[in-house]
Structure formats: C-alpha cells, structure tokens
Amino acid sequence: xxxxxxxxxxxxxxxxxxxxxxxxxxxxxxxxxxxxxxxxxxxxxxxxxxxxxxxxxxxxxxxxxxxxxxxxxxxxxxxxxxxxxxxxxxxxxxxxxxxxxxxxxxxxxxxxxxxxxxxxxxxxxxxxxxxxxxxxxxxxxxxxxxxxxxxxxxxxxxxxxxxxxxxxxxxxxxxxxxxxxxxxxxxxxxxxxxxxxxxxxxxxxxxxxxxxxxxxxxxxxxxxxxxxxxxxxxxxxxxxxxxxxxxxxxxxxxxxxxxxxxxxxxxxxxxxxxxxxxxxxxxxxxxxxxxxxxxxxx
Amino acid sequence: xxxxxxxxxxxxxxxxxxxxxxxxxxxxxxxxxxxxxxxxxxxxxxxxxxxxxxxxxxxxxxxxxxxxxxxxxxxxxxxxxxxxxxxxxxxxxxxxxxxxxxxxxxxxxxxxxxxxxxxxxxxxxxxxxxxxxxxxxxxxxxxxxxxxxxxxxxxxxxxxxxxxxxxxxxxxxxxxxxxxxxxxxxxxxxxxxxxxxxxxxxxxxxxxxxxxxxxxxxxxxxxxxxxxxxxxxxxxxxxxxxxxxxxxxxxxxxxxxxxxxxxxxxxxxxxxxxxxxxxxxxxxxxxxxxxxxxxxxxxxxxxxxxxxxxxxxxxxxxxxxxxxxxxxxxxxxxxxxxxxxxxxxxxxxxxxxxxxxxxxxxxxxxxxxxxxxxxxxxxxxxxxxxxxxxxxxxxxxxxxxxxxxxxxxxxxxxxxxxxxxxxxxxxxxxxxxxxxxxxxxxxxxxxxxxxxxxxxxxxxxxxxxxxxxxxxxxxxxxxxxxxxx
Numbered sequence: 001x002x003x004x005x006x007x008x009x010x011x012x013x014x015x016x017x018x019x020x021x022x023x024x025x026x027x028x029x030x031x032x033x034x035x036x037x038x039x040x041x042x043x044x045x046x047x048x049x050x051x052x053x054x055x056x057x058x059x060x061x062x063x064x065x066x067x068x069x070x071x072x073x074x075x076x077x078x079x080x081x082x083x084x085x086x087x088x089x090x091x092x093x094x095x096x097x098x099x100x101x102x103x104x105x106x107x108x109x110x111x112x113x114x115x116x117x118x119x120x121x122x123x124x125x126x127x128x129x130x131x132x133x134x135x136x137x138x139x140x141x142x143x144x145x146x147x148x149x150x151x152x153x154x155x156x157x158x159x160x161x162x163x164x165x166x167x168x169x170x171x172x173x174x175x176x177x178x179x180x181x182x183x184x185x186x187x188x189x190x191x192x193x194x195x196x197x198x199x200x201x202x203x204x205x206x207x208x209x210x211x212x213x214x215x216x217x218x219x220x221x222x223x224x225x226x227x228x229x230x231x232x233x234x235x236x237x238x239x240x241x242x243x244x245x246x247x248x249x250x251x252x253x254x255x256x257x258x259x260x261x262x263x264x265x266x267x268x269x270x271x272x273x274x275x276x277x278x279x280x281x282x283x284x285x286x287x288x289x290x291x292x293x294x295x296x297x298x
Numbered sequence: 299x300x301x302x303x304x305x306x307x308x309x310x311x312x313x314x315x316x317x318x319x320x321x322x323x324x325x326x327x328x329x330x331x332x333x334x335x336x337x338x339x340x341x342x343x344x345x346x347x348x349x350x351x352x353x354x355x356x357x358x359x360x361x362x363x364x365x366x367x368x369x370x371x372x373x374x375x376x377x378x379x380x381x382x383x384x385x386x387x388x389x390x391x392x393x394x395x396x397x398x399x400x401x402x403x404x405x406x407x408x409x410x411x412x413x414x415x416x417x418x419x420x421x422x423x424x425x426x427x428x429x430x431x432x433x434x435x436x437x438x439x440x441x442x443x444x445x446x447x448x449x450x451x452x453x454x455x456x457x458x459x460x461x462x463x464x465x466x467x468x469x470x471x472x473x474x475x476x477x478x479x480x481x482x483x484x485x486x487x488x489x490x491x492x493x494x495x496x497x498x499x500x501x502x503x504x505x506x507x508x509x510x511x512x513x514x515x516x517x518x519x520x521x522x523x524x525x526x527x528x529x530x531x532x533x534x535x536x537x538x539x540x541x542x543x544x545x546x547x548x549x550x551x552x553x554x555x556x557x558x559x560x561x562x563x564x565x566x567x568x569x570x571x572x573x574x575x576x577x578x579x580x581x582x583x584x585x586x587x588x589x590x591x592x593x594x595x596x597x598x599x600x601x602x603x604x605x606x607x608x609x610x611x612x613x614x615x616x617x618x619x620x621x622x623x624x625x626x627x628x629x630x631x632x633x634x635x636x637x638x639x640x641x642x643x644x645x646x647x648x649x650x651x652x653x654x655x656x657x658x659x660x661x662x663x664x665x666x667x668x669x670x671x672x673x674x675x676x677x678x679x680x681x682x683x684x685x686x687x688x689x690x691x692x693x694x695x696x697x698x699x700x701x702x703x704x705x706x707x708x709x710x711x712x713x714x715x716x717x718x719x720x721x722x723x724x725x726x727x728x729x730x731x732x733x734x735x736x737x738x739x740x741x742x743x744x745x746x747x748x749x750x751x752x753x754x755x756x757x758x759x760x761x762x763x764x765x766x767x768x769x770x771x772x773x774x775x776x777x778x779x780x781x782x783x
Contacts, residue, residue: 004740005331007733014729039410039711040402040718047708049411054700057421061428068432132435132677138670140677141435157674162431162686172677260411293747 389583396588627681635668
C-alpha cells in the first residue's frame with residue numbers, strides 16, 4: 001500500500017487519541033474507585049447496582065424502623081413492669097388487710113397507700129415514648145387514663161410498623177390489653193380495681209377484700225404477665241429480624257461492592273501499562289512523522 | 299529532402315517544456331500537500347507525433363523520426379468507487395456520532411449511578427414516609443417528607459426541562475444542517491456548470507449523437523472541489539446516488555430526493571421534505587438523520603417509547619398512585635387527605651414530568667399530610683404504611699416505580715453502549731476507506747521529491763543537448779571554410 005505523509009500523521013493522531021482516552025477512563029476508575037462511572041459503561045452491572053443500592057437503603061430503613069419500634073416497646077415494657085410491681089405491692093397490702101388482726105384505722109392507712117398506688121399506676125399507665133402516649137392506641141397525643149377518670153380513654157387501633165419488605169409488626173399494646181380484666185375496652189381497669197379495693201378498705205368490707213379483690217389482683221397480674229410476654233416475644237422477634245437484616249445488608253453490600261467498585265490492583269496495573277503504551281506511542285509517533293526525503297537531499 | 303538542421307533544437311525545446319510542466323505539476327502537488335480534498339495529479343507525457351518523411355522520388359528512409367515529448371494530459375489520480383463507499387460509511391458514522399452524543403447527553407440529564415439522581419430521590423421520598431410512619435405526630439418528620447416530595451418533583455421537572463431544551467436545540471441544529479446542505483447543493487450546481495463548460499471546450503463530439511467522445515480540458519481542481527462538497531454533503535445526509543453525464547456534470551440524489559441536476563441546478567431541500575423522508579426511512583444516514591432520530595424519537599413526548607415519555611409515565615404513575623392513596627388517609631386533625639402531588643395544569647405536552655409539583659398547601663402545613671387511617675388517632679400510620687407499600691406495588695407499566703426507572707436507565711445505557719460500539723466499529727471502517735483514498739490520492743512528499751529529481755535531471759539533460767547542438771551549429775557556422783585560419 002502506498003503510504004503518504006497524511007496517512008502517517010492521521011494514524012499517529014488517531015492512535016494517540018485512542019490510547020489517551022483509555023488512559024483517562026482508567027484514571028477515572030482510579031480516582032472514583034468505581035468500576036461503573038455511567039450506566040453505559042456496563043448497563044447490566046449498573047442495573048444490578050441500582051437495584052442492590054435500593055435494596056441496601058431499604059434494609060437500612062427497616063433497621064431504623066426496628067430501632068424505633070424497639071424503643072416504643074421497651075417504653076411499654078417498662079410501664080407494664082412498673083404497674084406489675086405496684087400490683088404486687090397492692091396484693092401484699094390486700095393480704096395484710098384481709099388478715100383480721102388489723103383494725104379500721106389500719107385499713108384506712110392501707111387505703112391511703114392504695115390511693116398513692118392509684119396515682120403511681122396512672123402515671124405509669126400514661127407512659128410515653130418520645131412525647132407520645134404508648135398505651136393510647138393511635139390517639140397518642142392524649143392520655144389513655146386521663147385523671148380523674150378510671151376508664152380507658154384511648155382508641156382500639158393498632159399501630160403497625162414496616163420492619164421488612166411487606167412485613168408489618170404490631171408495636172403497640174392498647175391500654176386495656178395490659179391493664180384491664182378481661183382485656184377488652186369494657187374490662188375492669190387497674191385503676192378501677194384499685195379504687196374498688198380502696199373503697200372496700202374504707203368500708204371495712206373484709207370479705208370482699210379477701211375474696212373478690214384478691215382474686216381481681218391475681219387476675220390483673222396474670223393479664224399483665226401475658227401482655228408482657230407478648231411484648232417480650234415481639235422484642236425478640238424484632239431482635240432476630242434486625243440481625244437477619246444486618247446479615248442481609250452485609251451480603252448486599254458485598255455484592256454491590258463487587259458490582260460497582262473497581263479492582264484497585266488490577267486498575268493500577270492497567271493504568272501503568274496504558275501509560276507506558278501511551279509514552280511509546282508518543283515516542284514512535286515523534287520519530288515516524290519527522291523525516292522525509294527532504295532531510296537527505298542537498 | 300532531409301530533416302531540418304534545427305530539428306534537434308526543437309526536440310530539445312519540447313523536452314525542456316515538458317519537463318518544466320511536469321515539474322510544475324510536482325510543485326502544484328507539493329503546494330497542496332495538506333489541502334483538504336486535494337487529489338494528486340500527474341503530467342502524462344507522451345512521445346510527440348513523429349515525422350513521416352515520405353520522399354517524392356520514393357526514396358526509402360529508415361522510418362518515422364521521433365519528435366520529442368509533449369504533455370498529453372494532466373491526470374487526477376482518484377478511485378471513484380472508493381468515494382462511493384467512503385461517503386456511505388461517513389453518512390452512517392455521522393448519524394451514529396450524533397445519536398451517541400444525544401444518548402450520552404440524555405444519560406447526563408439522568409445521572410446514574412448517583413446519590414442525587416432520580417433513583418435516590420425516589421428512595422428518599424419513601425424513606426421519608428417510613429419516618430412519618432415511625433412518628434406520625436412529629437411535625438419534623440412531616441416537614442422532611444414534604445421537602446422530599448418537593449425535591450423529587452423538582453428532579454423530575456429539571457430532568458424534563460433538560461430533555462426539552464435538548465429537543466429545541468436539535469430543532470435549531472436541523473435547521474442549520476438543512477441550510478448548510480442547501481448551500482452545498484448550490485455549490486455543486488455552480489461547479490457543475492463550470493465543469494461542463496470546460497469539458498465541452500475543445501471536446502471532440504460524435505457527429506451523429508453530439509455526445510462528447512473525447513473531453514476537452516480536464517478541470518481537475520474543480521472536480522476536487524466538487525468531490526469535497528459531496529464528501530461534506532454525505533456527512534449531513536446520506537447520498538443515494540451521484541451520476542455523471544458526458545460533460546461530467548453530476549446529478550445528485552440525497553435521501554431519495556433528486557436535489558441537483560445538470561439542467562435544473564440545485565433544488566433546495568425543505569424541512570417538510572426531510573421529515574417525510576425520515577418517516578419513510580428513506581433518509582438513513584448523516585447528521586440530519588441522527589438529529590431527526592433524537593428529535594422525533596428519543597426526545598419526542600408524542601412518541602411513547604421516547605425517554606421523556608417514559609419519564610412522564612413514571613411521574614404520572616407516581617402522581618396517580620400517591621394521590622389516590624393520600625385521599626384514603628386522614629391528616630393530623632382527622633380530615634381526609636387532599637392532593638399530595640399537584641398537576642393542575644392542563645394535560646398534554648408538556649408532560650407529567652414537567653408539570654409535577656408538590657402541593658403548596660402540604661409544603662406550608664405538613665400537618666395536612668394524611669398519614670393516618672380513617673377514623674384513627676394522630677398516632678396512626680396506617681396510610682403511611684400503605685404509601686410505603688406502593689414502593690413495591692406494580693404501579694408503572696407493570697413494574698414498581700424503581701424497577702421501571704432502573705429499566706429505563708438500563709435500556710438507555712444499553713442503547714448508548716451499543717451505539718458507541720457501532721460508532722467505534724464504523725470509525726474503523728471509515729478509517730480504512732479514508733486510508734485507501736489517501737493511499738491513492740494523497741500527496742506523498744517523498745514521491746514528489748523523487749519526481750522532482752527525475753524531472754530536474756531530465757531538464758538538465760535536455761539543456762545539455764541544447765548546448766551540444768549550439769556548439770555543433772557554432773562549429774558549423776563559424777568554423778566552416780576557415781581551414782588553416
């Protein structure tokens with residue numbers, strides 16, 4: 001093939017541009033640490049990376065939701081255990097009162113302590129998490145047991161949290177589920193029971209104190225125990241869910257990194273190889289373009 | 299009868315003149331070594347008509363006596379078949395080049411993978427719903443959600459505007475391209491006239507048909523200029539055919555339209571004609587093809603497969619699904635939810651992606667965000683949870699929002715990548731053909747130097763012969779009859 005000066009120079013230029021472009025692309029991989037700078041670099045890989053990143057962000061969000069739900073349930077649990085302790089104290093007092101050796105003034109003193117317990121229980125039952133009443137159903141901005149009433153004032157709605165894709169978990173214990181016997185909105189509340197005990201104490205109704213009141217307390221403690229067991233089970237489930245999510249997130253992160261991140265060692269080697277190719281292309285280009293017959297004619 | 303004493307001088311003169319012309323051509327070549335579109339030329343030397351000296355008395359002479367050299371013609375060294383191939387390949391390359399540029403620009407308008415792109419904004423939007431679900435009473439979470447909705451809508455708007463601007467720009471480029479093409483056509487028609495006249499001047503005609511049998515002058519440099527114009531034309535739009543008549547005047551057919559004829563000259567191409575040729579797939583190459591492809595297909599809101607239409611579909615689905623769900627919930631004060639995304643402007647172009655707005659009322663008063671379920675208290679996140687479930691619902695053309703968007707991106711990426719690969723492959727084809735043309739038609743300085751030395755030597759030798767003859771004549775005229783002096 002007849003080769004002319006123009007062909008040589010345009011070839012040299014074209015080759016230099018190709019090598020320089022390749023060099024720039026590798027350099028970009030090195031500086032960003034990413035294999036895929038744009039979708040067009042690897043459409044399939046980029047599609048997968050976008051999917052994985054969405055998944056990873058979902059998992060992190062679920063993790064935050066679980067933290068939040070755990071906090072909510074821990075607050076509920078705290079209140080319930082406090083009320084249970086109070087019920088135990090109330091049982092001691094009631095057993096003491098049922099014992100025939102205490103006179104009416106002694107009963108009145110016990111009644112005074114029960115009044116204190118009513119106040120303390122109300123405070124615990126109006127427990128909050130981040131300024132929201134945990135036992136109110138969804139009416140979280142109002143107290144479930146507002147004074148001076150003794151009945152449940154919240155609603156019957158459950159509160160669901162998303163803790164996995166399409167996975168919802170009930171986080172709230174409605175007040176009556178823990179603090180009423182039977183556990184319905186119509187059941188007797190802790191406050192009502194204590195008030196009844198107090199009234200029986202003041203009236204000196206020992207038969208009721210030793211009978212219905214004592215049984216009421218036992219039933220109430222049973223109810224609280226099962227509600228606490230329920231919350232405990234949920235907390236456990238969330239713990240399991242959270243560690244599963246963390247494992248999953250690690251896997252996804254690993255996969256994402258494999259898809260998206262540049263192999264630094266390989267990229268570095270590529271870079272130095274391309275650099276030496278570029279330099280030799282420059283050198284040979286400079287040599288081949290310079291001479292012509294003119295240089296040798298006198 | 300003998301041959302004239304001075305015949306040799308004449309032969310030497312012809313030699314001198316011919317070598318001079320050949321050297322002139324070499325000079326012309328060297329001068330134009332880097333002229334775009336220049337084709338190297340050479341002087342075709344031919345032995346001059348010899349003398350057939352037939353005597354009256356039938357004396358036999360040795361034969362015809364050579365009379366030196368003349369320049370028969372100046373030849374332009376060019377491969378016409380290669381031109382046709384190169385122009386076809388260059389048209390395809392120009393179209394691919396524009397298409398790649400446009401696709402790349404579209405990708406840049408929707409940058410992915412990125413922490414700020416539409417994918418991220420969609421994700422943030424639903425994450426904000428999660429946060430509202432975690433604390434529906436919290437004004438802070440509601441404010442954050444309203445802002446996420448706002449930036450999602452703004453991202454849609456911005457992307458749609460960039461794509462719309464690109465389309466407007468393409469329109470301007472098409473107009474400019476047509477203008478350039480029409481100027482080239484006028485140039486070709488003008489050159490046709492000049493070339494025709496020169497070929498006709500001194501041409502030998504067939505007496506019966508009046509067709510040119512042997513052309514007159516060879517207008518090499520004008521032919522170069524016309525070929526260069528045709529090369530440029532091929533980059534703007536694909537050339538269907540170029541045919542030449544006996545006067546070497548070209549009839550040019552571009553994208554199926556006969557645009558230059560020897561008789562009628564140039565016929566300017568209009569936008570409407572070009573659109574029709576594009577629609578009927580008769581326009582298949584050149585920048586205009588790439589631009590019309592971008593303008594009519596990739597960026598056209600009226601084309602359901604275009605990227606802007608896909609974006610519009612996504613925005614519309616988001617608007618419809620979110621608003622429908624929002625209306626089912628109640629806000630903090632227990633009132634049913636109103637409009638979440640506002641698209642109150644009339645339907646039709648501009649599309650949904652341009653018109654999507656976050657409701658101003660919700661932005662100002664985030665308490666109006668309907669996160670709760672009907673009949674429930676302020677702590678209810680029933681509707682927020684339903685909103686979160688939309689993220690995994692098949693809302694958009696049988697896919698979830700993000701899968702649809704991922705699909706859009708993957709499709710765009712794959713098209714961009716394959717266009718880039720075709721462009722690279724086409725570059726190699728065009729490069730090869732251009733090399734072949736260069737190899738045939740380009741000036742090689744080494745070769746011209748060699749020719750120069752050849753002609754220089756021939757010229758010097760002819761001069762030396764002239765001197766020898768001069769000496770001979772001097773001897774004859776001044777020395778004859780002076781014996782002994």
